[in-house]
Amino acid sequence: MIVLSTHNNHIDVKVPELGKVEEVSFIEWKVSPGDEVTEGMEIAEIETMKSTFTVDAPADGQIDKLCTEPGNKVEIGEVLATINPY
DSSP, rough: OOEEEEEEEEEEOOOOOOOOOEEEEEEEEOTTOOEOTTTTOOEEEEEOOOOOHHHHHEEEEEEEEOOOOTTEEEHHHHEEEEEEEE
């Protein structure tokens, strides 16, 4: 699942809409700041009360910043990470 917006030459990776869910649990990062990613690459896992979902990189680039930690509750639309696109 990919949700993105561009801001100051960065791409924001956001928590995707998941039906009626308003908040999810952040499970784990599969990347670190500085890692190179390709579009569609799995970068994180989130979980609702019923299912686990992956969050994929929306573009090729380098991970700039991770904005949450495992175990945190995050709202739909909240920024999870920023990517410097190539």
